[in-house]
Each structure stands twice: as C-alpha cells, then as structure tokens.
Amino acid sequence: MMEIIERLKVKGITLTPQRIAIVEFLGKSVAHPTVEDIHKAIKRKYPTMSMATVYSTLRLLKELGEIQELSIMKRGKACFDPNPKLHHHFLCRKCGKILDMDVDCPIIKKGWVSGCRVEEAQAYLYGVCSECLKKEQSAKE
Ligand SMILES: [Zn+2]
Ligand SMILES: [Zn+2]
Incomplete structure (x- = not known):
C-alpha cells in the first residue's frame, strides 16, 4: 500500500494525514468497506474527519485508477475495493460480507x-x- 502513496506523490497529489489514513485503511481492508465503514474507522484516529473528505478522497483514488467502486451493494450501499484489477465478487446473503x-x-x-x-x-x-x-451446520448439531 505504501506503493500507492509513492505513486500519488509522483502524480503531485497533496497527501494530508487524513488522506494517507484512508489509503492505509483501504490497503489493510479485505472486506470491501463502504464510505461509512471507512469514515467510522478513520474517525477513531482523526475525530475531525468528515464524510465529505472520505468521499472526495475515494473519488480521487478512483479517478487515478488505484481503487474501484463496486456496484454490488453492501447493506444497500456502494462499497470500495483496494484492488483495481477486474475480479469477481461473492455477496453472502446471511452476513452481507463481500x-x-x-x-x-x-x-x-x-x-x-x-x-x-x-x-x-x-x-x-x-x-x-x-x-x-x-455456523448453520453447528447450529443443527
Ligand atoms: Zn474485490
Ligand atoms: Zn456469510
């Protein structure tokens, strides 16, 4: 994920600590977080972080081709994938995981x-x- 930060620097993108925190969070996440998920996680460290900042950073990363926005809906919300390469997704109807x-x-x-x-x-x-x-299986037993 530090590679992304390097690439953003090369592209002349201003990297505020908040933006770096979002990039780092995305890099660690495997759960395809929604904007709310990201906002909630980053707010713990940066209480002043606004949803608008999260949105604008995600939009920027998407435009730069570093992440992709999935049209599959997680609890009715769009979610983000730190892997910009095309790949398939599975949505669990029980727990909502992607x-x-x-x-x-x-x-x-x-x-x-x-x-x-x-x-x-x-x-x-x-x-x-x-x-x-x-879980279903062990509940039956
Ligand atoms: Zn994915
Ligand atoms: Zn599940």
Whole structure:
C-alpha cells in the first residue's frame, strides 16, 4: 500500500494525514468497506474527519485508477475495493460480507456473446459464505 502513496506523490497529489489514513485503511481492508465503514474507522484516529473528505478522497483514488467502486451493494450501499484489477465478487446473503472470488469463470470471459463484443467481465455471485455455512451446520448439531 505504501506503493500507492509513492505513486500519488509522483502524480503531485497533496497527501494530508487524513488522506494517507484512508489509503492505509483501504490497503489493510479485505472486506470491501463502504464510505461509512471507512469514515467510522478513520474517525477513531482523526475525530475531525468528515464524510465529505472520505468521499472526495475515494473519488480521487478512483479517478487515478488505484481503487474501484463496486456496484454490488453492501447493506444497500456502494462499497470500495483496494484492488483495481477486474475480479469477481461473492455477496453472502446471511452476513452481507463481500468476498473476492479468485476463480477464472469460464462462462464469463471476454469474447463474443450473442453478437456482442464483451470487453470487460465482472461477475457478482450471491449465496451463503463458508463461515455462515459452518455456523448453520453447528447450529443443527
Ligand atoms: Zn456469510
Ligand atoms: Zn474485490
């Protein structure tokens, strides 16, 4: 994640401690946080941090191609992914967690589908995650 900070410096982006805190938080997170999640976490260290600052920093990072905004909804809110590369996601209907799916889905690929040229493919899978399944299982026993 420090690489991002280096790249931002090279691009001439002003790095306030708040912005660095947001970048660092995103780098550590694997849970695809929403704006609220990020705001809540950063506010512990920077009580004056506003939602507007979080929004503007995320917008900037998105424009720079450092993060991506997912259109999959986490509790009805858009969430952010520190991995800017195209990959698939899984939403657990039980706990609302969004997981990265490191599968090369053979059905969803670049190419031609019904006469349309597919240039990008990002799948959203829905179901119950392994942790929730384990809980379900132990509740039955
Ligand atoms: Zn789950
Ligand atoms: Zn992801």
